[in-house]
Amino acid sequence: MSNTANNLTDLTIMEITMKKIIFATLLMVFASTQVFAQTPSQGLPTTNIMVLVKMKSDVQRPENFGEVMQEEVRETVKLYLGGKISQWFFRGDGGGVVFILNATSIEEAKTAISALPLGQRGMVTADYIPLQPMAPLGALIAPPM
Structure with missing residues (x-):
């Protein structure tokens, strides 16, 4: 396999990995927001x-x-x-x-x-x-x- 093909494969893998990380992060934030939105956050100060x-x-x-x-x-x-x-x-x-x-x-x-x-x-x-x-x-x- 040529260097160009390897570089493209590496870029594709990195791109997929980054998309998974971003998706997981957003999912975690939005899912936890729904949980916290149901009741007042205990222990957090009112600012x-x-x-x-x-x-x-x-x-x-x-x-x-x-x-x-x-x-x-x-x-x-x-x-x-x-x-x-x-x-x-x-x-x-x-x-x-x-x-x-x-x-x-x-x-x-x-x-x-x-x-x-x-x-x-x-x-x-x-x-x-x-x-x-x-x-x-x-x-x-x-x-x-």
């Missing part, structure tokens, strides 16, 4: 809280609603500049806003959100979701068995 905030549909808006919103924006910017809000977004479906708070408990996040003008006036609802590190990634850095 952030995602807060989904929307206006209550049954609340009457005050006549000075524009002023209230200006105050809301000012106070939200203060939370951002103070490091409490890490990220903030408008929801693409028009359903309100999403905050990623630098908080380690839902209670801490509730305190921050309820202190905002709309929260103080009872005009919004909020869902709080604790965020943790992705535990399945640990399988990728574990020593080989």
Whole structure:
């Protein structure tokens, strides 16, 4: 067999081996994600809280609603500049806003959100979701068995 044929065979074997490794890694990550997605990860710290905030549909808006919103924006910017809000977004479906708070408990996040003008006036609802590190990634850095 010629050197060229040997080189092609070696490349083919390496390519197949790499594809198997990548497939096995992805399978392990996705399979373990499904397992971990069923229950909260025990022992992992909560690093952030995602807060989904929307206006209550049954609340009457005050006549000075524009002023209230200006105050809301000012106070939200203060939370951002103070490091409490890490990220903030408008929801693409028009359903309100999403905050990623630098908080380690839902209670801490509730305190921050309820202190905002709309929260103080009872005009919004909020869902709080604790965020943790992705535990399945640990399988990728574990020593080989």
